[in-house]
Amino acid sequence: MTDLATKDDTGQTPAVPSSVDDAAATAVLGAAPPTDAGAPVQWAPSEPAPKKKRLWLWIGVPVAVVTAGAVAASLVLIAPGTSVAGVPVGLLTEGAATDAVAQQLAATTVVLGEGGPSVTAAELGATLDAGALASAAFDQRPMWNLTQWFGDPVSAPVTLDADTATAALRDALPGSYLDPVAATVAFDGTAYTVTPAVAGHGIDLDVVTAALNTAFAAGEESTTIDVVTSPVASPATTEKAQAAADEANAMLANIGFYVGDERTVPVDAATAASWLTITADAKGGYEITADAAKIQPVVDTLQPLVDRAAANGTVITNSDGTVLETTIPGADGRVLGDTSEVATEFAAQLASGNGVYTLPVEVTPAVTTTLQRLLEVDLSEQRLYLKENGAVVDSWYISSGESRSPTETGHYRVNSHYRVQTMTSTSSTDAYWNYDVPNVEWIMYFNGSQAFHGVYWHNNFGTAMSHGCVGMPNYRAEQIYTWAPTGTDVWIHA
Known part of the structure; x- marks a missing residue:
């Protein structure tokens, strides 16, 4: 009969020895033995075809997960090779980078002179904005941006708190400090004077800050500096x-x-x-x-x-x-x-x-008395009246202008005072107007050339005898000179 064979699971056809009879071969191949010699041959049902193994599914799923994770990581991590002031922060999140930078700074040590005492950056009050630096590092160099991988270090300027640093350095090297003397203010008996301030000295904080920045930027955990002092001015200055x-x-x-x-x-x-x-x-x-x-x-x-x-x-x-x-x-x-x-x-x-x-x-409040004063001349009486608030307070005879040169009637005001004058007049046609009278005293003008004044050349008061002025004894003229200030009312009437 025809030889039949099937492939095993490996796809290979198993070899059958030639000495094996057909029945044995059938058994080997899995066929049912014949029941009798004349019965037809019956084939055993074949085994189910093996299922195809879909290895690509089992391999592809993890690859996809890894790929998605890498993409996600590239969105939150800083690019490889990035460092902030010597501190590697590549492949770190902003938060982790912030902690790394801050921890590195706090641990950095400054040695004061060869073999001298040391102080940490933390003791010096050193600060930098680690969070801002980490954020800037990520913003500028995210992992997904391949062009920013392994870029130059990010600088991170460190500052010192002056008071904290001075206190730490003074504790470490007290001999390097001399306190300044404040200016003082004192009263010298007549005025306040100043005693000027006197400067002290102490370790130069600029030198310490520069050394700390250099060490930190280089990633060094310790740096030794030469101790340099500088003047320290008193905050209470002379000015x-x-x-x-x-x-x-x-x-x-x-x-x-x-x-x-x-x-x-x-x-x-x-x-x-x-x-x-x-x-x-x-x-x-x-x-x-x-x-x-x-x-x-x-x-x-x-x-x-x-x-x-x-x-x-x-x-x-x-x-x-x-x-x-x-x-x-x-x-x-x-x-x-x-x-x-x-x-x-x-x-x-x-x-x-x-x-x-x-x-x-x-x-x-004080009470103020007001006195409204008036010099009133009654030409018909040839008399002067002194009035206050309408009441007569004194009166005496005067000599007004005679008919050829009458004293003009009307209301006037005293406009000037003269202690003494020489009164003169000249005329080429009328001898009446030629006169020269020296030492006329206590003169008060009220209407042009007409005035009150003293008279020493006659005593005929009560009779009009002047060239227009109102004359009176000198003592009376002095009386009204002080009684009637400039601006006092004058009333001349018949």
Whole structure:
């Protein structure tokens, strides 16, 4: 019969020995044995065809996952080869990079001189914005941007807190420090003067900062520096002290207790200086303080110096109400009010640079008497009347202009005063107008060349005898000269 064979799972056809009979071959091949010699041959059902193995599925899924993860990672990681100030941050997230940079800086050490003491960056108060640097590193060099792989190091400037660094360095090398001396302000008996500040010295922070930056940028954990000192100025400088002295001296120039604009009770410089203290604070500013307890004894003496009765005044006016002269100055009265808080309030004012303290007072207004004055000449009577507020206060005879040169009637005002003059007149046609009278006294003009004045060349008063002026005895002319200021009303009538 025809030889039959099948492939095994490997795809190879198994070999069958030639000595094996057909029945055996059938068994080997898996056929059922014949039941009898005449029965037809029956083939055993063949085994199910092996399923094809889909290895690409089992391989492809992990590859896809890995690929997706790589893409995702490239969106949150910093590019390989990136360093911030010598600290490798490639393939790190921003947060991890921030921690790495901060930790590296804190651990960096500065050795002060060969074999000298050391201080860490953390002890020096070294800072940098690690978060901002890490963020900038990622923004500029994300992992997905292949062009930014293995770029130049990112610089990271380190700064020191001056106070923290100075304290740490002073603890490490106290012999390298000499404290500066602050400028002082003191009262010398007449004014505030300044004693200048004196500089000290200490380790130069610029040198330490530069060395720390160099070491950190190079990724070095430690650096040794030569100890260099530099001058250390006092924060309380001479210039600031002088400004404080100038402010205090300005207060001394006008210090006192005021009623309105009047410095009613001045305070002398030495007393004021005993109230004040001028000191420098830790930041170098100067503060002026005042002791209320020292001010109080002066406050206790104020009342008799401030209180006063009202003083009534008198003024001269004309018919328009214009004040021509104050004959008696008026002054309001006043009574000092509550002084229980004056010392405390003044101390606060002085601390702010204000030496003018306005006292609480109750004012009693003064009464002012107004005298409206008038020089009235009655030509028919040849008499002068002095009137105040319409009432006659004095009267006497005068000599007015005679008929050839009458005193003009009307309302006038005194316009000028002359203590003494020579009165002259000349005429080539009328001898009446030729005269020369020296030493005429107490002259007040009111209408052109017509005036009130004294007469020493006759005593015939009550009769018109002048060239137009109003004459009278010298003592009477002096009386109205001082009684009627410029602007006083004059009324001449028949």
